[in-house]
Amino acid sequence: MTMAAMNDAMTSAPGKGRKLGRDLAGLAAILALAVLGYFLFPNNLALLTRITAIALLVLSLDLVTGYCGVATLGHAALFGSGAYAAGIAAVHFGITDPLLMLACGILGGSLAGLVCGVVILRAHGLPQLVLSIALIHLFHEFANKASSWTGGSDGLAGIAPDPLLGHFEFDLWGRTAYVFGIVLLAVVFTILRLIVRSPFGMLCRGIKEDPIRIRAMGASPKLALMKMYVISGAVAGTGGALNAISTQVVGLDSLSFTLSAESLVMLVLGGTGSLFGALTGTIVFMFFEDLVSAANPFHWLTMVGALLIAVVLFAPKGLYGTVAGLVSRWWGTFR
Amino acid sequence: MSAIFEVRNLKRSFGGLAVTNDISLAMAPGDRVALIGPNGAGKTTFVNLVTGNLAPDSGDVLIGGDSVTRIDAIGRVRRGLVRSFQVTRLFQEMTPAEHVALAVLQRDGRSGRLFGHFLAMPEVMAEVAELLGKLGLRELMHRRVSEIAYGQQRLLEIAVALALKPKVLLLDEPAAGVPQSDTGRIEQALADLPADLAVLMIEHDMDLVFRFARRVIVLAAGTIIFDGSPSEVTKNPRVREAYLGSYANAGHAA
Ligand SMILES: Nc1ncnc2c1ncn2[C@@H]1O[C@H](COP(=O)(O)OP(=O)(O)O)[C@@H](O)[C@H]1O
Numbered sequence: 001m002t003m004a005a006m007n008d009a010m011t012s013a014p015g016k017g018r019k020l021g022r023d024l025a026g027l028a029a030i031l032a033l034a035v036l037g038y039f040l041f042p043n044n045l046a047l048l049t050r051i052t053a054i055a056l057l058v059l060s061l062d063l064v065t066g067y068c069g070v071a072t073l074g075h076a077a078l079f080g081s082g083a084y085a086a087g088i089a090a091v092h093f094g095i096t097d098p099l100l101m102l103a104c105g106i107l108g109g110s111l112a113g114l115v116c117g118v119v120i121l122r123a124h125g126l127p128q129l130v131l132s133i134a135l136i137h138l139f140h141e142f143a144n145k146a147s148s149w150t151g152g153s154d155g156l157a158g159i160a161p162d163p164l165l166g167h168f169e170f171d172l173w174g175r176t177a178y179v180f181g182i183v184l185l186a187v188v189f190t191i192l193r194l195i196v197r198s199p200f201g202m203l204c205r206g207i208k209e210d211p212i213r214i215r216a217m218g219a220s221p222k223l224a225l226m227k228m229y230v231i232s233g234a235v236a237g238t239g240g241a242l243n244a245i246s247t248q249v250v251g252l253d254s255l256s257f258t259l260s261a262e263s264l265v266m267l268v269l270g271g272t273g274s275l276f277g278a279l280t281g282t283i284v285f286m287f288f289e290d291l292v293s294a295a296n297p298f299h300w301l302t303m304v305g306a307l308l309i310a311v312v313l314f315a316p317k318g319l320y321g322t323v324a325g326l327v328s329r330w331w332g333t334f335r
Numbered sequence: 336m337s338a339i340f341e342v343r344n345l346k347r348s349f350g351g352l353a354v355t356n357d358i359s360l361a362m363a364p365g366d367r368v369a370l371i372g373p374n375g376a377g378k379t380t381f382v383n384l385v386t387g388n389l390a391p392d393s394g395d396v397l398i399g400g401d402s403v404t405r406i407d408a409i410g411r412v413r414r415g416l417v418r419s420f421q422v423t424r425l426f427q428e429m430t431p432a433e434h435v436a437l438a439v440l441q442r443d444g445r446s447g448r449l450f451g452h453f454l455a456m457p458e459v460m461a462e463v464a465e466l467l468g469k470l471g472l473r474e475l476m477h478r479r480v481s482e483i484a485y486g487q488q489r490l491l492e493i494a495v496a497l498a499l500k501p502k503v504l505l506l507d508e509p510a511a512g513v514p515q516s517d518t519g520r521i522e523q524a525l526a527d528l529p530a531d532l533a534v535l536m537i538e539h540d541m542d543l544v545f546r547f548a549r550r551v552i553v554l555a556a557g558t559i560i561f562d563g564s565p566s567e568v569t570k571n572p573r574v575r576e577a578y579l580g581s582y583a584n585a586g587h588a589a
Pocket residue numbers: 349354372373374375376377378379380381
């Protein structure tokens with residue numbers, strides 16, 4: 001291997017610089033949207049924070065579904081476990097420092113990821129989907145029955161987080177929670193961009209397409225998927241903890257089939273296998289839900305259904321995937 | 336020399352049909368073996384059995400003297416038994432560079448790394464570029480597999496196997512679907528393999544077989560009917576009868 005050949009191989013690689021550019025652009029977009037949201041909806045920061053927490057759940061789902069091809073309708077188990085872990089730490093163990101609560105949420109989510117991974121990865125396709133549905137119902141029922149810990153159907157109340165970093169109170173307007181959430185989202189997004197592009201991310205893309213080929217290369221698809229499930233649990237747990245800290249309650253709905261199914265809808269809406277797609281889907285769905293359910297509470301699910309059918313039929317790559325495809329083609333012809 | 340790879344009394348049948356019927360063979364480091372036989376003789380099934388992609392009814396597989404019969408496909412690869420597929424199995428959305436890089440990283444135990452990108456790993460890229468260069472895929476290394484010709488995909492299939500630096504390499508019809516103009520690249524890549532690697536190649540192109548192999552095994556209806564030197568194979572009456580007659584009569588092998 002000559003040095004010249006090396007250089008040639010490196011320079012003909014599809015823009016490393018461009019990838020870094022997209023990372024920064026993505027980060028800038030998140031922050032710009034966050035600032036925009038802050039000024040457009042100063043009285044609705046709670047909704048924006050909720051969107052941020054759900055965005056973490058959908059990103060987490062994208063890791064296993066979009067990048068690894070795992071079919072699941074039970075992903076809220078990871079989110080809810082994170083939320084309950086953070087909440088229980090605060091209520092029953094007096095761990096009220098928000099960063100420590102966050103750590104508990106991440107741990108709880110990762111553990112739930114491990115458990116769900118062990119069960120769900122035993123099957124493929126439709127049986128896998130059925131297992132995931134069974135799991136979320138089990139998690140839900142378990143939380144319901146363990147009411148001395150979780151508050152049962154009344155929810156876990158009385159979560160009173162300390163000021164963030166000892167300085168920033170979680171105020172009535174939800175400013176601190178909002179900024180906290182956006183920072184978490186930005187950090188998670190950056191880490192995930194690194195992971196999906198790493199050797200491990202490449203391995204997972206290979207597994208999604210042909211696990212037998214991966215085995216013939218000497219790698220274990222099962223092990224890799226387990227690892228991704230734990231990472232996914234950490235991300236969902238971050239979202240759950242954010243939700244517990246910002247709303248100061250944890251309800252059974254955070255551990256529900258409905259939330260699981262909705263997060264899958266959001267992911268498909270935005271586009272699977274892309275972090276930007278996950279974010280787009282969450283934002284569009286949540287705003288759509290907020291707008292339409294306010295205007296017409298009875299028909300809002302019908303509208304969401306219609307939107308979803310339209311996207312699946314006419315933009316199968318999701319909103320983000322389709323727009324990105326159009327833009328890059330446009331860019332290609334006009335350059 | 337002791338065997339690096341050995342198969343003892345391997346048997347497998349599908350619904351009463353003995354597709355692999357008591358096969359035994361051993362290979363030493365440096366062996367260059369061609370496994371030939373008519374379509375449906377059980378060649379691919381044999382590869383599936385020894386690599387652990389398919390479970391045998393009975394028999395043993397040994398790598399470096401250790402039985403791997405109870406070890407799964409992944410474990411066998413890690414012990415140095417690597418195969419290529421007769422029908423290309425590649426990742427359509429990934430590039431040749433990504434394929435080879437993934438194999439190199441996996442071989443070095445780094446495929447689980449959560450940060451960094453292979454394009455920024457000079458030692459990985461050096462290997463990727465060299466291997467793909469050897470197989471004439473350098474210009475295409477950053478194209479998606481779905482965009483490159485089938486013949487080139489066949490070459491990539493071989494590149495992935497070679498990137499794993501096996502001790503025993505099983506190639507299932509590597510030249511099938513590769514245009515005549517490109518089979519030279521396969522031959523060159525095979526000629527450049529480490530001398531102590533044991534290679535078993537299933538191939539229909541007899542020119543390739545006779546140039547490559549120092550030993551030919553003929554499989555017919557699940558059993559080995561010949562195991563010997565290339566010069567003997569065309570003279571063997573059983574082989575002529577089963578399969579090779581046309582070639583021998585045409586004086587193809589000389
Ligand atoms: N999974 C299977 N189930 C049933 N029959 C099979 C299976 N795999 C292979 N066979 C049969 O075994 C025989 C040998 O096939 P194969 O090993 O692919 O032959 P070759 O590679 O020599 O052309 C064929 O008759 C084929 O139909």
